[in-house]
Amino acid sequence: MVAALGALAHEHRLALFRLLVQTGEDGMPAGAIAQALDLPNSSLSFHLAHLTRAGLIAQRRQGRSLIYSADYPAMNALVGYLLENCCGGAGCAPDTDAAPVRRPLAERKTA
Amino acid sequence: MVAALGALAHEHRLALFRLLVQTGEDGMPAGAIAQALDLPNSSLSFHLAHLTRAGLIAQRRQGRSLIYSADYPAMNALVGYLLENCCGGAGCAPDTDAAPVRRPLAERKTA
DNA sequence: GTGTCATTTCCATAATTGTCGAAATAATAG
DNA sequence: CTATTATTTCGACAATTATGGAAATGACAC
Known part of the structure; x- marks a missing residue:
């Protein structure tokens, strides 16, 4: 990373x-x-x-x-990592506008 | 940046x-x-x-x-930049899972 | 094979970055 | 003012990274 x-x-x-x-x-x-x-x-x-x-x-x-x-997947992984680890968990982007509550990637592992 | x-x-x-x-x-x-x-x-x-x-x-x-x-806003800006400029426009994260089509930040300016 | 094109590797050199002890600064307490 | 605590700045050095010309490699055409 x-x-x-x-x-x-x-x-x-x-x-x-x-x-x-x-x-x-x-x-x-x-x-x-x-x-x-x-x-x-x-x-x-x-x-x-x-x-x-x-x-x-x-x-x-x-x-x-x-x-x-x-390599798009690699870039995707990088952004995902930043979102998960460097953005205060609840969501870095405060106003995700229309997008309803951007779920932290962590939750998706178990889902 | x-x-x-x-x-x-x-x-x-x-x-x-x-x-x-x-x-x-x-x-x-x-x-x-x-x-x-x-x-x-x-x-x-x-x-x-x-x-x-x-x-x-x-x-x-x-x-x-x-x-x-x-500084969360700064981090937000960084992720936003990467999403906009380094993720193939249409959206870097291909499988945003539940989240319905993560709109590129560019679109939100005009919205 | 030889020639040519596309690109990398090699090399030397310049510039930047990282490390950490010791000295300097800032704030507060007595 | 002196002492103590918290942290930064200084300085010297090691390590890494960036630059670009020249030589080497790989692929193809003839």
């Missing part, structure tokens, strides 16, 4: 992750990311590896390109 | 923040925290300052003690 937070706790990596989230399941080749973010290849590769180690993004090969994509 | 993530991206600080979240609005004096977490005062002070700079905790004085407490 600390690893995931640490992975997102960097300007370039947060931008990178957001980009992949927007891009969707299809993902994006490293080169295109480097161009979009205006980063030297070696620096980008470093950050991609960091996010991969943290389990937030996935890598697959397509021809000579390596395609990276956001 | 990066600052908030970075503040939580450390074993001791995450534990510290969770402790303060559990403790509630009343908060806890620095000494008690140091004892609970078994950290030297100077180290703890460093981490408290880090979390404070990130806006995740608040400080108030009570006699000679400095009481720290979690």
Whole structure:
């Protein structure tokens, strides 16, 4: 969990992750990311590896390109953890608006 | 936002923040925290300052003690940001179980 | 095989972060 | 004012993280 937070706790990596989230399941080749973010290849590769180690993004090969994509379940787990452990139990978001009482994830295990 | 993530991206600080979240609005004096977490005062002070700079905790004085407490709205904002920007728009948590379709925070602005 | 494209790994270097004892500050009591 | 308690700041050092050019790897086309 600390690893995931640490992975997102960097300007370039947060931008990178957001980009992949927007891009969707299809993902994006490293080169295109480097161009979009205006980063030297070696620096980008470093950050991609960091996010991969943290389990937030996935890598697959397509021809000579390596395609990276956001791991939504991992992000889901992170948000779930924060909601459960760092939000005063009863619910961090005080005005969940229409959504009726956001049940803490803990309750769902037994349910 | 990066600052908030970075503040939580450390074993001791995450534990510290969770402790303060559990403790509630009343908060806890620095000494008690140091004892609970078994950290030297100077180290703890460093981490408290880090979390404070990130806006995740608040400080108030009570006699000679400095009481720290979690800033729930700040945490709320952080989770909101992650939900909005890092969770594929339509909703990161795919199976919100009982909770009927967790609306993206974006929609609530206009509502 | 050779050439080329996409990307990573290696390397050196710069910058930041974490640690904790000791000294400094702040508040209160006597 | 002195003593005591609570906590921070200072300082020095170790450890980790970030950067980017150059060389290495992997995949494909010819």
